Amino acid sequence: MRNSDSKNAILPILLVFVMTLIVTACSEDTGEPEGTPEVRLERPSILLVTVDTTRADRLGIETDMIDTPHLKALAERGMYFDQAYSVTPTTLPSHTSMLTGLYPADHRVRENGRVVDKDLDLLQALLKARGYATAAFVSGFPLASQFGLSRGFDHYDDAFVSDAAERSAGATTGLALDWLEGKTDPHFMWVHYFDPHEPYEPPEPFLSQYPGNPYLGEIAYMDQQLGRLVLAFETQNQGRPWKIIVVGDHGEGLGEHGETLHGNLLYQGTMRVPLIVAGSGIVTGVSQQAVSVRQVFDTVLEWSGESRAGGLFGEETEPVLAEALKPYMQYGWQPQFMAVLDGIKVISSGDTEIYDVRIDPGETHNLDSEVEPDPVLWDAIEAYSNRALAEQTQKQQALSQEALDKLASLGYVGVSGSSRIRDDAPNPRDMAHLFHDMDIGAGLFIRQDYAAAIPVFIRILEADPYNFMAALRLAVAYSVTDEAIQAQKFFDRAKAIDASSIDLHHYQAMHYMKNEQWDLAQPLFESVLAESPDRLPALAGLAQAYTRQGEIKKAIGQLEKIVRIKDSPGLEWARIGQLRMTLHDTKGAIRAFEAARKMLGDQFTFHLELGILYMADKRLNESAISLDRVSSQHPAYATALFKRAQASVLLGEADRENRVRQAWLKADKTTRPMFENERLFQGMQFR
Numbered sequence: 107m108r109n110s111d112s113k114n115a116i117l118p119i120l121l122v123f124v125m126t127l128i129v130t131a132c133s134e135d136t137g138e139p140e141g142t143p144e145v146r147l148e149r150p151s152i153l154l155v156t157v158d159t160t161r162a163d164r165l166g167i168e169t170d171m172i173d174t175p176h177l178k179a180l181a182e183r184g185m186y187f188d189q190a191y192s193v194t195p196t197t198l199p200s201h202t203s204m205l206t207g208l209y210p211a212d213h214r215v216r217e218n219g220r221v222v223d224k225d226l227d228l229l230q231a232l233l234k235a236r237g238y239a240t241a242a243f244v245s246g247f248p249l250a251s252q253f254g255l256s257r258g259f260d261h262y263d264d265a266f267v268s269d270a271a272e273r274s275a276g277a278t279t280g281l282a283l284d285w286l287e288g289k290t291d292p293h294f295m296w297v298h299y300f301d302p303h304e305p306y307e308p309p310e311p312f313l314s315q316y317p318g319n320p321y322l323g324e325i326a327y328m329d330q331q332l333g334r335l336v337l338a339f340e341t342q343n344q345g346r347p348w349k350i351i352v353v354g355d356h357g358e359g360l361g362e363h364g365e366t367l368h369g370n371l372l373y374q375g376t377m378r379v380p381l382i383v384a385g386s387g388i389v390t391g392v393s394q395q396a397v398s399v400r401q402v403f404d405t406v407l408e409w410s411g412e413s414r415a416g417g418l419f420g421e422e423t424e425p426v427l428a429e430a431l432k433p434y435m436q437y438g439w440q441p442q443f444m445a446v447l448d449g450i451k452v453i454s455s456g457d458t459e460i461y462d463v464r465i466d467p468g469e470t471h472n473l474d475s476e477v478e479p480d481p482v483l484w485d486a487i488e489a490y491s492n493r494a495l496a497e498q499t500q501k502q503q504a505l506s507q508e509a510l511d512k513l514a515s516l517g518y519v520g521v522s523g524s525s526r527i528r529d530d531a532p533n534p535r536d537m538a539h540l541f542h543d544m545d546i547g548a549g550l551f552i553r554q555d556y557a558a559a560i561p562v563f564i565r566i567l568e569a570d571p572y573n574f575m576a577a578l579r580l581a582v583a584y585s586v587t588d589e590a591i592q593a594q595k596f597f598d599r600a601k602a603i604d605a606s607s608i609d610l611h612h613y614q615a616m617h618y619m620k621n622e623q624w625d626l627a628q629p630l631f632e633s634v635l636a637e638s639p640d641r642l643p644a645l646a647g648l649a650q651a652y653t654r655q656g657e658i659k660k661a662i663g664q665l666e667k668i669v670r671i672k673d674s675p676g677l678e679w680a681r682i683g684q685l686r687m688t689l690h691d692t693k694g695a696i697r698a699f700e701a702a703r704k705m706l707g708d709q710f711t712f713h714l715e716l717g718i719l720y721m722a723d724k725r726l727n728e729s730a731i732s733l734d735r736v737s738s739q740h741p742a743y744a745t746a747l748f749k750r751a752q753a754s755v756l757l758g759e760a761d762r763e764n765r766v767r768q769a770w771l772k773a774d775k776t777t778r779p780m781f782e783n784e785r786l787f788q789g790m791q792f793r
């Protein structure tokens with residue numbers, strides 16, 4: 107301790123010394139007279155708070171139906187942006203826009219469950235390079251570090267993901283406050299609150315304070331925790347400059363326009379978000395200018411000392427854009443884009459809607475036939491939609507089943523659909539009556555309640571006959587419930603809608619595998635892997651198809667790909683061991699089983715195989731040890747005793763005759779004849 111303490115004490119002195127050298131050297135180089143170097147303006151510490159699923163019109167700032175004293179106080183001390191818009195009503199893409207300054211078409215993260223490209227500049231990495239300490243505390247699984255937004259943070263706290271899909275604002279705030287303690291140098295801290303996301307389960311007293319409206323209870327609870335956070339941040343930075351920015355990632359439909367949650371439509375409930383900026387040098391007031399959450403990036407960078415255009419306080423007024431492509435990507439419905447400028451909002455989704463959202467925030471009166479909006483809006487939408495539809499979404503990453511389950515538990519079902527506009531593509535707005543069935547069906551499907559899912563998907567297909575997702579899921583549900591003819595019928599339906607979908611190939615291959623049609627399954631798995639080489643269930647399926655067709659070496663090849671990408675692939679190593687045994691590859695089989703034993707520990711059940719292999723490889727001590735580990739419950743326990751007796755004789759153990767006798771007494775119809783011809787046992791009295 108003492109040692110490192112003294113090192114830490116020396117470091118600042120060294121730095122001052124080095125700085126002095128630099129200053130001296132500079133003034134000598136320039137030939138200017140020595141003097142006090144120019145005092146640089148101190149850079150502010152910055153707190154970014156993102157509030158998930160929080161509607162702007164459900165804060166105490168805009169309505170009396172809820173009390174949010176901390177957010178209200180912050181808005182009164184700073185700038186409140188009345189027309190702030192999300193870029194897309196989904197958590198990961200929206201946050202990616204805040205941290206890259208890019209729209210989804212440009213950062214290419216269109217859905218939860220995707221991974222942010224490594225070549226994108228992230229806000230925190232740029233701040234870190236400018237000397238900021240950086241930390242993030244997130245509360246919902248869509249922002250887990252595995253999805254790539256952790257890059258550039260000194261500390262990224264998503265510790266809850268090991269056992270839950272979300273974390274409460276109280277827990278997250280506690281961790282953030284711990285990190286903040288003692289920080290004096292400029293720091294950038296991002297805190298994400300997830301509480302208002304469904305399920306709505308506020309703690310007391312908020313549950314009782316908002317009877318019948320637990321969504322508001324969650325927001326009120328979050329506000330309380332945000333109050334703690336803001337107070338601690340300001341206290342920690344007393345006497346130094348600081349800035350706070352609070353912003354929503356998207357809102358919640360709450361039944362408006364037929365949408366209960368978020369993600370399917372582009373109306374104000376899910377798209378207009380809270381945005382408050384407060385702190386040193388921030389003017390107070392309310393801004394009516396339309397702004398985008400992506401402008402957080404330029405705003406914060408500018409605060410750090412980098413000259414940027416495009417921040418929230420900039421002069422530029424260009425249309426604010428957004429997309430909602432989930433119905434397009436998953437069901438083949440019309441892609442949806444929007445642009446807002448000066449209170450006029452245009453939604454393009456096969457047809458056009460125009461609203462004056464300042465006087466008609468509920469978007470009840472479509473002005474399409476009455477007004478001609480600024481052509482700038484049209485041009486912006488056209489340019490964006492061309493870019494968005496040309497730039498295909500990222501390839502699906504290989505998510506673990508656990509990760510898929512966690513996303514599903516939050517209502518996200520990330521199976522990619524067909525990604526093309528159907529010939530009959532309906533407008534998502536007109537299909538809102540199906541959102542409920544879609545959510546119910548997807549939930550049942552993910553929970554593997556296939557029998558209950560079947561009638562739901564039948565209902566959806568009756569209303570929307572070319573719904574690829576519904577056809578595919580119905581086929582899978584029939585396959586799993588052993589209705590092979592119905593399954594084939596709906597696989598054919600899905601194929602008629604989009605024959606190129608790799609999800610279709612994957613599930614149809616699984617169906618053929620279930621029915622032991624290995625020759626049909628094999629090429630489908632191969633086509634899936636050609637496009638998505640890390641897809642684990644396809645690798646496993648292809649390995650099995652090869653095995654069952656006698657192509658053992660090819661099967662081993664697939665399993666070896668799995669062990670390279672999967673965490674602790676003990677069972678796959680054991681499978682490789684078994685297959686190498688069938689090829690009489692003794693040493694290869696031993697290596698595979700040893701790897702399996704190491705990973706599986708007490709769960710390893712191949713001690714008999716390994717014992718036999720060691721004996722074949724003349725490693726008698728290891729053979730004896732392995733065979734001693736075979737459980738007496740093992741179906742081939744008699745064989746283990748016989749082999750152990752052989753090892754005992756070969757090793758010359760003192761109790762070898764007793765070993766042989768025990769093996770004889772427990773012999774079964776497999777091992778009994780083996781005693782007759784076993785020369786090792788000749789001359790022994792064991793019968």
Ligand SMILES: [Zn+2]
Pocket residue numbers: 158159196197198355356
């Ligand atoms: Zn969200």
